[in-house]
Amino acid sequence: MRFLIILFLIQRQYNKNCKFFLKSSDNYQLIVADNRGLKDGYSVTVQATKMKRSDGVRVLVGNNIKLTNPTVTPIDNTVSTLYSPTVNESFYVDAVDLNGNSIPTVVEIAPAKKAGLSVGWTVTWNDSHISLNTAPGVAAVGNYQTIITWTLNDVPEK
Template identity: 30%
Template sequence: MKKTILLTCSVVLTSLAMGAQAAHAESTTPYNGKATFEFTTEDPNNLKPNPPVDPEKPVTPPTGQKGLVAIDAVSDLNFGSATISGGETKATAVVNEGETLGIQVTDKRGTGAGWNVQAKISDFKDKTDAKKILKGATVKIPAGTFYTTATGDKDNAPTASNGNGTVIGTAATQLITAAKDKGKGSWVNDWADNVELTIPGGNLVGNYEAAITWTMYDTPTGNK
């Protein structure tokens, strides 16, 4: 008989415990807390050059620029050599092994204002006789492809100003455009092996060199 009583008490106690748990499951009045965060630009007095977007295949040489809007690196163009023919001669820029032929730029203002890159080139002059130039020679920069860091804003890439490529001359010509809210962060414009030098017939033998000036402006168009 005692065993029966003890068993009955155990059942009652369990039922009471379940009722207590149900009572504690009731919710309190909701309370809305806050989470805050401030995003700022780097100290203009303590800026450093930006690292390569792709360290394993960087654009070189680096420029050393340190601004919130900066050209980080841009390739020198080596067109090798060619023999004179009776007509037009074409050559493509050499892509060094382990490097990317192109330009890397960075916009870390955090405003989404956009930017553009322009370039101009001097005459190709002979290294030993500045009076001798490659008459009519032109350099065409392709539209290329754009990529950013693995965690970058890949959906908002800048674009080539001319999808068919741009011939640069002695006057500054716009090559890359980042419209409003485009081109934020660091970007590479990869030209692959498509930078082309065209030389008309009738030029003289020589060892020629030209200077290319690259400028990045902090608006999508123009130089202001």
């Protein structure tokens, strides 16, 4: 389990739907190396706490941090793409259900493989593929933060 904290600074209040991107030099990677020697696959889920302003007064409801269009590359170039994971092309890190409760989102599912084979994949999201989306009048000026939890799950072969 890895934790990642992303900070967004909202510099003024907007009265329309807004989308903010990270600066162009930022890249975020999810790297999974499966050296278990088992045939089982794996999945990765992500879940985040609600974004809170630093003073704790303002809270964003959810469905704000969006990741899109990742690139997937093998850690070792000798691995067949047959074992390439399926990666969600567009999802909210801070997804919520109809009651506003935080729910996990599947990010990556790797298929079963040959026993004894070690595989690893790097999933990368760069600057323009990580955005903060807010509804009109919801986010007030300030620093907002959330804690993002990535969970690696075992997916037994069927």
